[in-house]
Amino acid sequence: MKNFVRIENVGQTFNTRKGPFVALRDVNLNVARGEFISLIGHSGCGKSTLLNLVAGLALPTAGALLCEEREITGPGPDRAVVFQNHSLLPWMTCFQNVYLGVQRVFGATESKAQLADRVLRALDMVGLEHARDKLPREISGGMKQRVGIARALAIEPKVLLMDEPFGALDALTRAHLQDELSRIVALTHSTTIMVTHDVDEAVLLSDRIVMLTNGPAATIGDVLEVGLERPRDRVKLANDPRYQACRAAVVDFLHRRYGNPNQGTERAVEAASSPACVAEPSDDERALRQVA
Numbered sequence: 001m002k003n004f005v006r007i008e009n010v011g012q013t014f015n016t017r018k019g020p021f022v023a024l025r026d027v028n029l030n031v032a033r034g035e036f037i038s039l040i041g042h043s044g045c046g047k048s049t050l051l052n053l054v055a056g057l058a059l060p061t062a063g064a065l066l067c068e069e070r071e072i073t074g075p076g077p078d079r080a081v082v083f084q085n086h087s088l089l090p091w092m093t094c095f096q097n098v099y100l101g102v103q104r105v106f107g108a109t110e111s112k113a114q115l116a117d118r119v120l121r122a123l124d125m126v127g128l129e130h131a132r133d134k135l136p137r138e139i140s141g142g143m144k145q146r147v148g149i150a151r152a153l154a155i156e157p158k159v160l161l162m163d164e165p166f167g168a169l170d171a172l173t174r175a176h177l178q179d180e181l182s183r184i185v186a187l188t189h190s191t192t193i194m195v196t197h198d199v200d201e202a203v204l205l206s207d208r209i210v211m212l213t214n215g216p217a218a219t220i221g222d223v224l225e226v227g228l229e230r231p232r233d234r235v236k237l238a239n240d241p242r243y244q245a246c247r248a249a250v251v252d253f254l255h256r257r258y259g260n261p262n263q264g265t266e267r268a269v270e271a272a273s274s275p276a277c278v279a280e281p282s283d284d285e286r287a288l289r290q291v292a
């Protein structure tokens with residue numbers, strides 16, 4: 001389906017003690033089935049607000065969002081969210097954490113054995129079948145995040161929504177999980193919308209990168225078609241001029257066209273020079289960073 005998720009003239013205004021605060025205005029985006037979209041922009045521009053609207057965790061104050069032509073009016077099993085901080089229940093094992101969601105979605109129609117099978121397949125997909133009986137405190141941060149991804153995938157959502165899923169992880173674990181996510185999405189053909197601050201992560205994983213202008217009243221400033229064939233190999237891409245051109249376009253948007261509005265607290269700047277980067281910045285990019 002061409003327009004699997006439709007975001008039409010969406011605006012979001014929050015009522016605050018100081019009066020109305022316009023976070024988003026006139027956001028228009030169509031996401032095709034199976035497409036991988038990254039949302040990138042400076043801190044506080046409204047990426048999570050937009051993702052929450054697609055998740056149905058909040059309703060827009062203007063416009064409408066649709067999934068498969070049905071208006072999004074609340075959360076639903078067709079849209080699963082993975083947050084930065086996995087949010088696993090600490091007293092439940094990995095298996096039980098994943099089982100919980102599976103039971104909620106398929107419990108009325110499937111046997112316990114079928115539900116357990118779904119959980120094991122999802123844990124297997126993220127390489128964690130061996131840790132099924134461990135509690136969250138007994139596994140690493142990267143493993144917890146993988147359980148969070150398994151929990152989302154196990155309910156077979158039509159849309160996978162990820163809010164900085166790897167933001168809290170060290171660079172090597174992040175790179176490993178990016179590769180795993182890439183493999184899983186190729187396998188499941190999930191339609192994915194991911195919020196990230198990491199330019200390399202966006203280029204490596206996305207079909208299109210949606211760049212938001214600075215808030216307040218943020219909107220989509222530009223959309224970059226990545227166009228690199230899959231599967232993508234981070235090592236080979238490091239020297240691929242097409243990869244470097246994509247990266248430079250996003251860095252240019254973030255640092256020259258829409259410079260950092262929150263000097264000192266901005267994470268996008270860190271991300272653009274993060275050790276997880278697959279490519280060394282070009283001289284142009286280095287120069288851009290210096291003027292940003």
Ligand SMILES: Nc1ncnc2c1ncn2[C@@H]1O[C@H](COP(=O)(O)OP(=O)(O)OP(=O)(O)O)[C@@H](O)[C@H]1O
Nearest residue numbers: 014016021023042043044045046047048049050215
């Ligand atoms: N419930 C709310 N009430 C008032 N203002 C809000 C609310 N939620 C978000 N905002 C404001 O809306 C703007 C966008 O916030 P949002 O969390 O979506 O940004 P973000 O791009 O995801 O930021 P970050 O990259 O730092 O996570 C910010 O100025 C934020 O303070």
